[in-house]
Each structure stands twice: as C-alpha cells, then as structure tokens.
Amino acid sequence: MTVRPDIEDLLGRMIRIPSVNPRERAEPAETPLAEFVAAWAEEHGMRARLGEVADGRANVLVTLDGDSAETVLLETHLDTVETAGMTVDPYEPTIKDGLLYGRGACDAKGPLAVFLGAMAALAAGGPRPRTVVLAGVVDEEHVYRGVQAMRREFAEQGIAPAGAVVGEPTSLRMVTAHKGCMRCRITARGPGGHSSEPWGKTNPITTAARIAAYLADEYAPALDALARPLVGPPSLAVTMIDGGSGPNVLPESATLTLDRRTVAGEDPHEVWRELRGLLLARFPDGVEVAEPHVVDYALETDPESAFVRGFADVLGASGHDPAPKGVGHGTDASKIALDGVPAVVFGPGAIAQAHTPAEFVPLDELHAARDVIEALLRRTGGDR
Numbered sequence: 177m178t179v180r181p182d183i184e185d186l187l188g189r190m191i192r193i194p195s196v197n198p199r200e201r202a203e204p205a206e207t208p209l210a211e212f213v214a215a216w217a218e219e220h221g222m223r224a225r226l227g228e229v230a231d232g233r234a235n236v237l238v239t240l241d242g243d244s245a246e247t248v249l250l251e252t253h254l255d256t257v258e259t260a261g262m263t264v265d266p267y268e269p270t271i272k273d274g275l276l277y278g279r280g281a282c283d284a285k286g287p288l289a290v291f292l293g294a295m296a297a298l299a300a301g302g303p304r305p306r307t308v309v310l311a312g313v314v315d316e317e318h319v320y321r322g323v324q325a326m327r328r329e330f331a332e333q334g335i336a337p338a339g340a341v342v343g344e345p346t347s348l349r350m351v352t353a354h355k356g357c358m359r360c361r362i363t364a365r366g367p368g369g370h371s372s373e374p375w376g377k378t379n380p381i382t383t384a385a386r387i388a389a390y391l392a393d394e395y396a397p398a399l400d401a402l403a404r405p406l407v408g409p410p411s412l413a414v415t416m417i418d419g420g421s422g423p424n425v426l427p428e429s430a431t432l433t434l435d436r437r438t439v440a441g442e443d444p445h446e447v448w449r450e451l452r453g454l455l456l457a458r459f460p461d462g463v464e465v466a467e468p469h470v471v472d473y474a475l476e477t478d479p480e481s482a483f484v485r486g487f488a489d490v491l492g493a494s495g496h497d498p499a500p501k502g503v504g505h506g507t508d509a510s511k512i513a514l515d516g517v518p519a520v521v522f523g524p525g526a527i528a529q530a531h532t533p534a535e536f537v538p539l540d541e542l543h544a545a546r547d548v549i550e551a552l553l554r555r556t557g558g559d560r
C-alpha cells in the first residue's frame with residue numbers, strides 16, 4: 177500500500193506560483209516554482225537541487241535512486257506563457273465540471289504534478305527498478321535555454337538516460353514525432369527616389385513579390401517529397417511583409433519573414449544555407465538573407481526502441497491508445513533526442529487548451545496520466 181499524494185492540491189499550489197517566461201528580460205521568473213518543487217520533493221523522500229541557467233533562473237533536478245543506475249528522465253518546463261486577456265483567474269485555480277482552470281494547468285504544471293506524484297508514490301514504497309530523474313526546466317516557451325543547460329549538465333556528469341518522457345499536453349497520447357522550424361528574414365533593397373520616375377530602378381517591393389511567388393510556387397511544392405509518416409511534409413510560408421515609407425516614394429527596402437517547418441533528417445541551419453543559396457542565385461541584386469532568428473529541431477523517435485515499446489505497453493495495459501502520434505508544434509523532446517535518448521511526449525490535457533484565456537486540465541486525465549507514469553517507472557523487464 178503506497179501513499180498517493182493529492183496531485184490536484186499539488187497542481188493548485190504550483191498554479192498559485194507565477195512563472196511567466198520573461199522572454200528577454202533578466203528576471204528569475206521560474207525560481208520560486210523551482211524552489212517549491214525542490215522542497216516538495218525533499219518532503220516526499222527525494223533528492224533535489226537547483227541549478228542556475230541565467231539571470232537567477234534555475235532548473236530543478238529531482239532524483240529518486242532505484243535498484244539500478246539505469247535512468248529514466250522525466251522532463252517538463254517550469255515557465256508558462258503570459259496571462260494577459262485570461263478569462264479565468266490565472267493564479268487562483270478553480271475546478272468546474274471536472275476541469276481545473278489556471279495558467280499552466282495543462283502547459284505544463286499539470287504534467288509536472290503528474291511526474292512528482294508518480295515519483296512520490298515510488299518513494300513511498302513498492303518496486304523501484306530504475307533511477308528516476310525529474311528535470312523541471314526554464315525557458316521552454318522562448319528559446320529553450322533550460323533544456324540546453326540540462327543537456328550540458330548531463331554531459332558533464334555522464335548522465336545518459338535510457339529514455340525520456342517530456343511532459344506536455346497530449347491528451348494522453350504518446351507523441352513520438354513533431355516538426356522543427358527555421359525562421360528568417362529576407363530583405364530586398366533598391367535606390368529609392370521619386371515614384372514619378374521609377375524607370376530603370378529596382379523596386380524592392382517588386383523583388384520581394386517575386387521572391388514570395390518563387391517560394392510559394394516552386395520551392396514549397398518541392399518539399400512534399402520529404403514527407404515523413406507521422407507529420408507529413410515540411411512546409412514554407414511567408415508570414416510577414418514590410419516595406420515602403422510613403423505613397424509617392426520609391427521604397428528603399430522590403431522585408432519578408434518566412435516560417436519554414438522542418439522534418440526529421442533536416443538540419444535547420446543547413447536548410448537556411450541551402451535556401452539562401454537558391455535565393456541569391458536567382459535574385460542576385462540587392463537581396464540579403466539574414467541568419468535565422470529562430471531554429472528548432474524536429475523529433476522522430478524510433479517507435480521500435482525498447483523504451484518506446486515499453487511505454488506503449490503501459491499505455492495499452494492501462495486502456496489508452498498506444499499508437500505513436502505526430503504533432504505540429506515543437507517541444508523539448510527534440511533537443512533531448514539530439515543526445516541519442518529515445519524521447520516521447522506525454523501528458524494530460526490538450527494542446528488546444530495550452531496558451532488560451534481559459535486554460536484547463538481535465539482532472540480524470542491528470543490522474544490517469546499519473547497512473548501511466550507510475551506504471552512506467554515500476555515496470556520491470558525491458559524488451560518485450
């Protein structure tokens with residue numbers, strides 16, 4: 177008989193601790209939550225410590241030793257998105273019709289409560305075949321500094337997890353694939369001048385329009401050949417256009433912003449270099465392709481790896497859909513997978529509720545997710 181901490185109460189307490197990602201501001205935004213997690217974990221028989229990432233912002237690492245040094249990593253993020261425009265109180269959790277509302281309810285304090293609750297059950301007794309490390313990291317909603325710091329620390333300390341579960345809302349599905357992205361700006365330039373005398377002058381808006389048409393009509397359709405089973409083909413969309421200074425002035429520049437979604441096997445930096453080469457060969461005059469301002473990696477975990485098959489077995493035995501799933505949005509899992517760790521994404525609540533004015537997590541999914549993670553951590557015998 178093991179003790180089950182009340183994870184609804186735990187989630188409520190964590191929602192009451194604001195941890196909004198400060199983006200570029202230097203503020204220790206997630207640290208009060210990291211300190212709370214460490215204290216809660218120690219109260220429940222685990223070891224915990226904080227590690228500063230930047231600006232006083234700290235990841236929290238919680239360890240529960242098992243019978244073997246083989247390690248399962250549970251990773252999720254401490255930060256949330258902003259609360260402006262929320263129609264529920266972001267920091268006062270409320271329960272209505274079986275749904276718990278508040279900022280972070282599903283993204284990702286719900287998954288964090290699931291992980292802590294499952295680990296506390298193991299700490300209280302029963303089989304503990306493997307060592308479990310929980311990483312609560314900062315900055316997932318911005319530029320992933322938390323997971324990158326965690327990877328560096330694992331490399332320094334020789335921690336090589338046998339598998340990882342990344343906590344995000346997946347409606348209890350096992351996500352093994354998602355896309356990455358590369359975003360950059362393209363600027364066309366011209367001499368400018370009076371618009372009544374445009375002859376012989378390069379108009380950057382015309383160049384930008386030609387570039388946009390080339391990208392939509394020739395470049396993007398060719399990406400279909402790179403489709404992957406769970407996520408489909410890569411994509412490219414021009415998402416912003418900016419140029420011109422007055423209705424009777426020839427523009428001196430026009431800038432396009434593009435969003436190129438990548439699939440497994442594509443390095444976003446290499447995608448940028450190739451795209452830049454194509455554009456400069458085709459539009460040689462006055463065109464600049466700036467370094468990417470956002471890159472992220474795609475995830476494609478082998479569904480046949482022992483860890484993933486084990487997780488699928490646990491899902492199936494618990495009455496949940498064990499089939500691997502692909503999603504469009506990014507997660508920390510793709511960074512963890514860069515180190516060769518089989519990583520899946522799993523958690524209660526739906527991505528459709530994340531970042532919304534009335535974010536919630538269904539309580540039945542919260543408890544079901546906790547049961548799945550406990551069963552995974554108690555699982556003995558690796559390959560089936």
Ligand SMILES: [Zn+2]
Nearest residue numbers: 253283284344
């Ligand atoms: Zn998230």
